[in-house]
Structure formats: C-alpha cells, structure tokens
Amino acid sequence: MDGITNLSRRAVLMGLGAGTFVLAGGLADGLGPVARAEDTPKKYGGDAMPGGVKDDPRLFVAVAPDGTLTILCHRAEMGQGVRTSWAMVIADEMDADWAKVKVDQAPGDEARYGNQNTDGSRSMRHHFQALRRIGAAARQMLVQAAAAQWGVPAAEVAADHHSLVHAASGRRLGYGEVAAAAAALPVPARETLVFKDPAKFRYIGRGDVGLVDGFDITTGRATYGIDVRRDNMLYAVVARPPVHGGKLSHYNVDEALQVPGVLKVVVLNTAPLPSGFLPKGGLAVVAENTWAALKGREKLKITWEDGPNASYDSAAYRAELEAAARAPGQVVRTVGDVDAALKTAAKHVTAEYYIPHLAQAPMEPPAAAAQVTGDKCEIWGSTQAPQTTRETVAKVLSIPAENVTVHQTLVGGGFGRKSKPDYIAEAALLSRAMDGRPVKLTFTRTDDLHHGFLHTVSVERLEGGLDAKGKPVAWLHRTVAPSIGATFTAGVKHEGASELGMGAVNTPWIVPNLRVENPEAESHTRIGWFRSVSNIPHAFAVQSFVAELAEAAGRDPKDFLLELIGPARQINPADMSDSWNYNEDPVAYAYDTGRLRGVVERAAKEAGWGKPLPKSQGRGIAAHRSFASYAAAVVQVAVDAQGKLTIPRVDIAFDCGPVINPDRVRAQLEGAVTQGVSLATLGEISFKAGQVQQNNFDTYEVTRIDAAPKDIRVHLMPAAKYDAPLGGVGEPGVPPIAPALLNAIHAATGKRIRSLPIRDQLRA
Amino acid sequence: MITFTLNGQVLRFEGDPEMPLLWYLRDVQGLTGTKFGCGEALCGACTVHADGAPIRSCQTTLGDLSGVAVTTIEGLSPDGMHPVQVAWRELNVAQCGYCQAGQIMSAAALLKDTSHPSDAAIDDAMSGNICRCATYPRIRAAIKRAAGEVQRKTASGGSAK
Numbered sequence: 029m030d031g032i033t034n035l036s037r038r039a040v041l042m043g044l045g046a047g048t049f050v051l052a053g054g055l056a057d058g059l060g061p062v063a064r065a066e067d068t069p070k071k072y073g074g075d076a077m078p079g080g081v082k083d084d085p086r087l088f089v090a091v092a093p094d095g096t097l098t099i100l101c102h103r104a105e106m107g108q109g110v111r112t113s114w115a116m117v118i119a120d121e122m123d124a125d126w127a128k129v130k131v132d133q134a135p136g137d138e139a140r141y142g143n144q145n146t147d148g149s150r151s152m153r154h155h156f157q158a159l160r161r162i163g164a165a166a167r168q169m170l171v172q173a174a175a176a177q178w179g180v181p182a183a184e185v186a187a188d189h190h191s192l193v194h195a196a197s198g199r200r201l202g203y204g205e206v207a208a209a210a211a212a213l214p215v216p217a218r219e220t221l222v223f224k225d226p227a228k229f230r231y232i233g234r235g236d237v238g239l240v241d242g243f244d245i246t247t248g249r250a251t252y253g254i255d256v257r258r259d260n261m262l263y264a265v266v267a268r269p270p271v272h273g274g275k276l277s278h279y280n281v282d283e284a285l286q287v288p289g290v291l292k293v294v295v296l297n298t299a300p301l302p303s304g305f306l307p308k309g310g311l312a313v314v315a316e317n318t319w320a321a322l323k324g325r326e327k328l329k330i331t332w333e334d335g336p337n338a339s340y341d342s343a344a345y346r347a348e349l350e351a352a353a354r355a356p357g358q359v360v361r362t363v364g365d366v367d368a369a370l371k372t373a374a375k376h377v378t379a380e381y382y383i384p385h386l387a388q389a390p391m392e393p394p395a396a397a398a399q400v401t402g403d404k405c406e407i408w409g410s411t412q413a414p415q416t417t418r419e420t421v422a423k424v425l426s427i428p429a430e431n432v433t434v435h436q437t438l439v440g441g442g443f444g445r446k447s448k449p450d451y452i453a454e455a456a457l458l459s460r461a462m463d464g465r466p467v468k469l470t471f472t473r474t475d476d477l478h479h480g481f482l483h484t485v486s487v488e489r490l491e492g493g494l495d496a497k498g499k500p501v502a503w504l505h506r507t508v509a510p511s512i513g514a515t516f517t518a519g520v521k522h523e524g525a526s527e528l529g530m531g532a533v534n535t536p537w538i539v540p541n542l543r544v545e546n547p548e549a550e551s552h553t554r555i556g557w558f559r560s561v562s563n564i565p566h567a568f569a570v571q572s573f574v575a576e577l578a579e580a581a582g583r584d585p586k587d588f589l590l591e592l593i594g595p596a597r598q599i600n601p602a603d604m605s606d607s608w609n610y611n612e613d614p615v616a617y618a619y620d621t622g623r624l625r626g627v628v629e630r631a632a633k634e635a636g637w638g639k640p641l642p643k644s645q646g647r648g649i650a651a652h653r654s655f656a657s658y659a660a661a662v663v664q665v666a667v668d669a670q671g672k673l674t675i676p677r678v679d680i681a682f683d684c685g686p687v688i689n690p691d692r693v694r695a696q697l698e699g700a701v702t703q704g705v706s707l708a709t710l711g712e713i714s715f716k717a718g719q720v721q722q723n724n725f726d727t728y729e730v731t732r733i734d735a736a737p738k739d740i741r742v743h744l745m746p747a748a749k750y751d752a753p754l755g756g757v758g759e760p761g762v763p764p765i766a767p768a769l770l771n772a773i774h775a776a777t778g779k780r781i782r783s784l785p786i787r788d789q790l791r792a
Numbered sequence: 793m794i795t796f797t798l799n800g801q802v803l804r805f806e807g808d809p810e811m812p813l814l815w816y817l818r819d820v821q822g823l824t825g826t827k828f829g830c831g832e833a834l835c836g837a838c839t840v841h842a843d844g845a846p847i848r849s850c851q852t853t854l855g856d857l858s859g860v861a862v863t864t865i866e867g868l869s870p871d872g873m874h875p876v877q878v879a880w881r882e883l884n885v886a887q888c889g890y891c892q893a894g895q896i897m898s899a900a901a902l903l904k905d906t907s908h909p910s911d912a913a914i915d916d917a918m919s920g921n922i923c924r925c926a927t928y929p930r931i932r933a934a935i936k937r938a939a940g941e942v943q944r945k946t947a948s949g950g951s952a953k
Contacts, residue, residue, distance in 0.1 A: 107887030107925045242881045245889035247872040248825020248865035252890055255824035263819060288808065317819035318828075319811055391829050391837055391890040391924045440827075440890030441924050473830045691884055695927070699887055702926030725834040725922060734915035736928040 072613040074154030077145070079138030079415065083158040084215060085166040087141060089118060095190060095204035097124050102134035103155075104146035104412045105241065106390075106439035106446070107699075108758050109692035112240045116231040116689060117156060121163025121224055122170075124203070125190035126231060131240045136414025136434030146412045147447050147557060148610070149655035149756025152688050156754050164221040166210075173210035174201050189230075226750045233747060235691045241438065252440040253410025254395035258466035261397065263318045264458050265325050265470060266296065268310040268479050271718035272553045273301045273335035275309055283327035284313055289320025293328070294461040296454065301336070303554070304516045305420045307454045308479055314462055318470055334718055340552035342714035342721075346382060346487065349549060353380060353489035353506045357547025358522060361533040361605035364541035369502035373493025377580045381490075381569040382783040383766075385713040386483035387728060388558050392440020393471040398455035400464050403427045407434045409452045412442045417449040424453045425460060432456075444557035448481050477728055478720045481556025482713055484509040484527075486549075488569030493541075498581030500592060503542040507532045509565060514551035521548040523562065529608035531566030531652060531763065534601055536621050538594035544605070553715065559703065560762040563654040568708075568784070571650035571767030576780065585771060586632050586649050593651075596622025610656050616753050617656050623683045624651055626745060627660035630681035634743050635662035644668065645676075648771025650764040655756030657684040658745075661701070663737075663768040667776050671790035675705060675737040675769070683745035684755035694742045697761040701740050704765020706731035709786045796857040799823075799867025809855030814838045816854055817864060825865035825893045829922065836921030839894040840864045846901040848920075865893035868900060875941035876900045879934040887925035895921045899935050903942040909935065 074081035082088075090098040099115040115131045118124075134141050143154070167187045174192035175182040178199060186193050192201045231237050244250040269275055275298035284293055291314050298309030311328055315321035370376055396409030398421070405425055411417045414434040422429040439446055455469035471479070486509030493502030511527060513520035523532070523546050533544050558564070578588035598618040601609040609617060628651045632638075635647060644667055651660035664677040678701050687693055710729040714721045722728035766784065773790065774780050781789050794805045798821070805816070814831075817823040817840070826849055829837030833848040840849045841863040868874050876899050879885075886892045895918070902909055902917040909917065914932055923931065 105888075107889070109887070238881060239884050239886060241889060242884065242886060243872060245886045245892050246877040246880045246896060247868075248823070248893045250889055251824070252827075254828065255818075257822055257824070317815055319815035319819070322831075389924060391835065391888070391922065392827070393829075438890075439888060441888045443924070470828070473832075473835075695884065695887055695930070698929055699926040702928060703924075706926070724832050725830050726832070730922055730924060731926065732919045732922060733928040733931065734919040736926060738911065738929070738932070740929050 077143035079143040082142035083161040091207035102141040106442035113689040117159035118163040123187040138415040149758040169210040173206040256397040256408040261466040268308040271334040277333040278331040280329040284324040287324040289316040290324035337552040338718040349487035352547040357545040361544040366543040369541035374496040375494040388443035388445035390441025393476040394451035396452040397468040399466040400460040443559040483558035486565040490573040510551035525608040527562040529606040530562035534606040560759040563763040567652040567763035575771040627681040631660040635679035646775025650767035652763040654760040657755030657760040661764040661768040665772040677739040681743040700761025708766035797861040813849040837894040839897040875938040879938035885930040
C-alpha cells in the first residue's frame with residue numbers, strides 16, 4: 029500500500045511546519061514560479077502546456093530535521109522510471125545524499141504543480157531544466173541559512189553531500205539542521221541561480237541509482253490503481269455497449285441480483301458521439317467483491333441498440349482505405365512537380381502498406397476507486413492524466429473540478445490508454461449511485477480490448493521515381509487513417525497536424541519532387557494515443573519504402589538511406605510543412621539530419637552491417653526522428669525452411685540529447701524494441717459487425733520471452749551538454765523497429781511483407 | 793469447509809468453493825501483490841506457489857486448495873531478500889512493475905528445480921508470463937544472476953523457497 033501511505037506520510041511531514049524546510053500548505057496565492065520567463069508571443073515545450081511548468085522549490089522539496097529529503101514527483105510513474113529520474117535531478121543539484129531521499133507522489137493539481145499530463149515523452153524533455161532550478165534554488169537557500177547562522181558571507185559556504193561547510197572555520201551543518209531557517213528565506217530569483225558543474229554530478233548521467241520503487245515492486249507492496257482498498261469499499265464491473273455509440277435497449281437484471289454478493293445493478297448513461305473521454309454507458313454490477321461482480325455481469329440479460337457503427341468491418345474498411353489511397357487527396361506538403369517527375373522517371377515503384385488497429389493492453393487493465401461525498405469526490409487511480417481525470421469526473425458528476433481530488437497510484441503500464449479517464453468517471457458515478465460508499469471499478473482484459481481507445485488503422489501508399497542512375501527524383505506518399513481528432517470532434521476525416529507531423533510530412537529527403545496527401549477516412553471507433561502514435565504507421569511505410577527504392581536502384585539500403593537524408597543540416601520543421609514539431613521551438617528543436625545520419629551510421633557500425641551472415645539470415649535497417657529524438661535500428665533475423673522467424677539480435681542507436689538516467693533510457697529502448705517486434709509480428713485488433721473480435725491474450729497476442737529478441741544492444745550517442753535541448757525517450761524507440769524487421773526479412777528471404785501483422789505470412 | 797495454508801498461516805474457508813484464489817487473495821485477504829491480468833491463465837500476472845509449484849491463481853478455485861500450502865509474493869521471503877528479488881533489484885528489471893510479482897514467482901519456482909537453467913529452460917518456464925513493457929532481457933539476466941545464489945542458500949538451509 030505504499031503508493032497510498034506515501035501520501036499520508038507527506039502530509040505528516042509537511043504538517044511539521046516549522047520543523048520542515050518547505051511550508052507547502054502555506055504557500056500564499058500569487059507566489060507562482062520564481063522569476064517567470066518573459067512572456068513571448070508563442071510558447072513552446074512545457075511552457076505551452078496547460079498549467080505550464082512550475083519551478084518553485086517550496087512545491088517540490090521538503091527537508092525534515094533529521095535530514096530526510098522528500099521530493100514530490102508530479103508525473104505518473106508507468107515504467108519509464110520518472111519517479112527515480114525526477115528525484116535524481118533535484119537531489120543532484122541540491123548536492124543531496126541519495127540515501128536520504130524519499131519520493132512522494134503529487135495529487136492531481138495543475139494549477140499548483142504545473143502540467144501533469146504524462147504522455148508525449150515529455151517528462152524530462154519539459155522539466156529537466158526546471159528540476160535543476162528547483163534543486164539549485166533549494167541548495168542556495170540552505171547555503172544562505174547556514175551563512176546567516178554562522179555570520180559569514182554566503183560565498184564562503186559550500187554545499188557538500190547533504191552538509192553545509194564553512195571551510196575557513198571548519199564548521200559543518202547538516203541540511204536538516206538549517207532546514208527551518210532556509211524555509212523562511214525568499215526563493216532566489218532565476219537569474220541568480222548557479223548550477224552545479226556537470227563534471228560534479230553524482231547521479232545525473234550516471235548509472236548507479238536504483239529504482240525508488242524497486243523494493244515495493246519486488247515484494248508485492250507497490251500499489252496500482254487496481255490494488256486500492258478503502259474501508260467499506262465495493263467492487264464493480266460494467267457491461268458496456270459492444271458497438272461504439274451503441275446503448276441499452278432492453279434488459280433484465282433479476283438473475284444478476286440473485287448472485288450472492290451482488291448488491292445492485294446501476295444504469296450508466298451513454299454519452300452521445302463523439303464521446304471523447306466520457307464513459308460508454310451500460311449496466312454496472314456492484315458487489316462485495318470482484319468475483320461476485322463478474323458472476324453477476326454474466327447473468328445480465330441485455331439487448332443493445334447498436335447505433336451508427338454497427339456495420340464496422342475491418343476487411344471492408346481496409347478496402348475503403350485502399351480505394352482512398354489510390355485517388356488524390358488533400359495535399360499536405362508539396363515540393364516541385366511529382367506527377368511530371370514520376371512520368372519521366374526511369375523506374376516507377378509503387379507499394380501499399382497496411383497496419384491494423386492496436387490495443388495498448390497494459391498489464392494492469394484500467395482500474396480506479398472513487399468515493400463521492402456530497403459535492404466532493406476522491407479518486408485513487410491509475411492515470412496518466414490526473415488533471416483530465418478531475419475535469420472528466422467533475423463533468424459527469426456536475427461538480428467543480430476543484431472538488432475532485434485525484435490520488436495518483438503507480439500506473440501498471442499506460443502506453444496511452446490511461447491518458448483517458450473514462451473508467452475513472454465510471455467509478456465516480458458508481459460511488460454516487462451507492463450513496464457515497466467507495467467503489468473500485470475494474471476492467472477485465474476483455475473490457476480493455478473491447479472498450480479501448482485504439483491505435484488508428486491505416487493504409488500508406490507510396491510511389492517513388494528513380495532516374496537512370498538510380499537517384500530518387502520523385503516521392504508521393506498518401507496516408508489514410510482515421511484521426512484521434514474524430515474521438516473528440518464530429519466530422520473529422522483528416523489526420524491532424526500532430527499526426528501528419530509524426531513522420532508523414534516531415535521527411536528530410538533529398539528529392540526534388542515530393543508530395544504528401546491525406547485522403548479522407550471516417551472513424552468508427554474510439555481512436556486514441558498508443559505509444560509512438562502515428563509514427564508507427566508512417567515510419568513502417570516510409571522506412572520500408574526507402575528499402576524498396578534502394579532495391580529498385582540496386583543499392584545498399586543503408587547507403588541509399590544516408591543519401592536520401594543528405595548532408596548534415598538543420599531544417600526548420602515548418603519548411604517541411606510540419607507546423608507542430610511536438611510543440612517544440614522549431615529553431616532549438618530543428619530537424620537535425622546530422623543526428624539522424626549519426627544514429628544510422630552508429631547502428632550500422634555496431635551491428636556489423638555488411639558483414640556476411642549465415643544463409644537464411646538477414647539484416648534490415650530503419651531510422652526515424654520522433655518526439656525530438658533520433659533512433660536507428662538494425663534488426664537481424666533468421667527464417668528457417670518452415671518460415672519460422674527468430675530475431676537473434678537488434679542494435680538500436682539513440683540520440684535524445686543529454687541523457688539524465690542512462691539505465692532508464694536503456695530500459696525504455698529495450699522495451700521499445702520488443703514492443704515494436706510485438707506489434708509487427710502479432711498485433712491486430714479487428715472488427716466485425718461493429719465489435720472487436722479479440723477477447724484476451726489468446727487472440728490479441730503479444731510477444732513473450734521466448735519470441736523476444738534475446739540480444740538487444742542499445743547504443744546511446746555521446747551525451748550533449750546538459751543545457752542542450754532534451755529529446756523524448758519513452759516512445760521514439762518503437763517506430764524504426766517494424767520497418768527494420770521487415771527489411772531484414774526481405775534481406776533474408778526475398779519476401780517483402782507490406783501488411784501487418786506478419787503472423788504466419790512467412791510460413792511455407 | 794476448506795482448510796489450507798497461506799504464507800504459513802492455516803486458514804479455514806467456508807464460502808463458495810468456486811471462488812478463484814486470485815479474488816480471494818486480493819479482495820478478501822487484501823494481498824494485492826498477486827495481480828489480475830487476464831483471468832484466463834494467459835498472462836501469468838497472478839502466479840503463486842501451490843506446494844512450491846507455480847500456478848495461476850485466477851484459474852485455481854478455493855475448492856482446489858484443500859490441504860495445499862499457498863505462497864504469494866508477500867510470503868516469498870520474510871524480508872524481500874529472496875535471491876530472485878535481490879537480483880531483480882540489482883538489475884533494475886522492473887519498468888511499470890505490474891507483472892513482476894508473477895514473473896518473480898515463476899522464476900523462483902524455476903530456480904528451485906533447476907539450478908542453472910538454459911535459455912530454453914527459461915523460455916519454457918517464463919513464456920506464460922507476459923511483460924507488456926518487455927523487460928524480458930533483464931528478466932533472463934536476473935534469473936541467471938540469481939541461479940547460483942538460490943542453490944547456495946538452499947544447500948546451506950537458508951530462507952530460499
């Protein structure tokens with residue numbers, strides 16, 4: 029129960045008042061972040077996020093009299109290691125002793141803590157510099173307090189591993205001993221902060237800090253949303269309309285109520301389309317334990333009214349997408365004259381790629397507990413988006429968002445699914461229906477697959493022209509996919525700027541004639557974010573097609589890719605019709621082709637590109653920039669006579685700028701490699717008669733240890749200076765994996781697979 | 793009435809014998825270290841030991857447990873220092889961590905029977921446990937790291953189960 033006891037422990041600590049460094053509870057209104065950056069016409073990065081970035085140390089740091097340093101993390105921990113990395117940065121800038129560091133989890137409150145939405149590979153990218161400021165300010169306040177106590181100039185006092193030292197007199201004080209005095213000092217202005225010399229970092233960029241949640245996780249004490257227990261708590265599951273947009277028609281609950289332990293069946297209203305984050309409605313069974321609720325749900329007799337998506341059929345929909353991709357569509361980027369160049373090209377290559385819907389399927393299915401008391405609601409839940417949760421719960425309960433308290437538990441895998449708080453809103457509605465008793469709502473795995481916010485489905489059609497020497501002269505890409513925007517706004521039929529900016533428009537190719545089109549696609553289910561989002565289909569198609577063009581040109585795929593990238597240069601993403609650029613400054617975060625070249629060359633070198641392999645083995649390469657980071661992978665495959673695929677080795681080179689926690693960056697990339705393999709080899713959610721056809725991990729298969737690459741080698745590019753812009757880490761490892769794998773299969777077998785998943789396409 | 797042992801404590805259960813052990817552990821006993829992942833013995837998140845052998849608690853009813861000694865992640869070691877737990881921490885295996893209790897229980901059972909498992913033996917014992925974060929390379933490495941230690945502790949009468 030540590031995720032929960034942490035909260036109360038924090039309350040006690042802060043409550044010590046004079047004995048603590050930080051008086052978080054007494055922070056006056058209007059104190060805001062220290063020395064706000066000058067307002068500029070357009071904000072980027074964390075400053076552009078709702079709630080912005082806060083860097084007031086009094087919000088995030090507390091030092092107890094015994095020296096215990098409590099650091100508040102406001103990001104969701106879902107496996108990226110952010111609770112560890114977050115604390116590392118503050119502790120290092122404070123020159124704190126890691127053994128004395130405790131990490132607490134902030135509740136959802138963006139007005140207070142700044143933006144907490146944990147997705148988009150943004151935690152370190154948006155907060156590293158703010159965390160340094162927090163740590164540096166806290167250190168300087170401790171130094172000042174010690175200097176005042178000794179009556180010496182602050183310049184003569186140094187922080188030294190949880191102590192303040194006055195070298196001239198040999199005096200020394202622990203952080204805890206001056207914490208109360210330091211807390212009373214004003215927070216130093218931003219321009220007066222002096223950062224630690226990176227050469228003296230103890231934790232940042234080093235690999236010897238263990239996970240702060242490691243002990244709890246390995247002993248079963250870690251608390252996820254599904255583990256929450258409250259006094260007097262009830263347990264619920266919901267029977268939801270099997271077709272998106274459907275609703276209850278007739279039902280009989282008599283048999284369900286006969287199941288021992290079942291207390292009540294509650295009707296949940298269905299939100300009109302587009303339903304956004306709101307629950308799908310249906311019948312909820314509330315019981316004394318989860319098993320009774322599940323048994324009760326089996327006994328419900330329900331006739332559904334299926335609504336407008338009742339005919340959604342994945343095979344028919346694929347044909348629609350293909351037809352759309354074979355006709356001109358909305359032009360979203362154009363350079364030169366592609367049509368003329370294709371007509372006169374010596375070679376004209378055309379390929380269509382298909383990638384189906386995918387489900388995030390985090391191992392912890394969506395789950396949360398809620399308790400409604402009058403016009404207030406308390407949530408204990410597994411969410412990537414505590415503020416969105418507050419707003420959504422407030423909406424369904426018709427109460428102010430400030431009245432919703434979200435206690436953030438550990439998140440048992442998110443991958444984008446838990447950015448959507450539909451399940452938490454259900455829990456809140458059920459607590460109200462049960463007269464304010466706490467209710468824990470659990471999705472089964474089937475609920476998770478049937479009632480998700482799925483990764484889009486897409487057809488990507490590419491045409492390329494080569495001149496007589498094999499040089500590329502034309503590039504035409506039509507990307508057709510239902511948009512995430514359609515989940516929130518009626519009538520959206522085109523990919524949004526963020527989706528197109530995930531590798532469709534922003535290809536830096538040296539090709540004189542280039543056009544990207546986005547024909548219409550209608551959405552028939554809830555589309556949402558899935559780790560790496562539209563980078564997955566775009567990189568899959570684009571990087572497969574680069575290898576196909578290389579083959580047509582009779583060239584080595586790596587050499588051809590490097591020529592297509594061209595010389596090292598900084599491209600303003602807007603010059604590639606990418607108006608989004610992950611909402612980062614287009615100058616500071618220009619598209620750097622030198623860095624893309626760098627990872628291609630590094631991956632190829634480390635993998636032994638070009639060295640002979642045994643028969644029926646092959647290597648494939650792919651590279652992609654996403655979330656402001658650069659990744660290239662070389663996948664090595666073996667395909668036996670029966671068509672059985674194994675992946676003996678993967679090399680992935682990665683450039684995310686400064687590396688804060690190398691062990692966690694490596695771990696994210698190790699995971700990304702196998703998640704990429706999983707979606708390429710097995711991943712598919714399909715629909716018939718409007719309903720998802722996969723029910724559990726037997727039909728929605730994911731890669732297990734026996735099929736995962738056994739030898740994954742992560743190559744981090746030499747870290748940039750710590751004041752350089754940071755790229756994202758959680759997602760950018762995924763996109764190059766599928767195309768590198770497919771290119772490797774082609775190298776090994778001559779077979780070009782263009783339709784995912786691979787499943788048994790290699791079987792003889 | 794069903795009598796069985798849970799983490800060393802003798803329990804008598806008088807409820808519905810069809811109740812899955814998983815929900816009994818989580819909702820009745822409050823032992824939430826054992827996780828729900830699929831409900832159909834497909835993912836291994838709910839793995840516990842029955843008389844030392846790994847079982848999926850979502851497919852084991854209380855009626856199956858008469859006279860059986862059940863060990864959950866909470867009872868694997870008194871202090872969290874089982875060699876598998878230690879190796880898991882030393883290699884920072886976990887990402888989200890949700891499946892890791894099940895992984896650790898499967899790995900501990902494997903090492904009890906097989907002192908130095910081959911890659912094939914690890915695949916065989918661990919392929920029932922899904923990790924969606926895909927921590928598999930570190931799971932494999934941690935099992936190998938723990939292997940020698942489990943045997944050493946067992947031989948010297950230590951606490952490894």
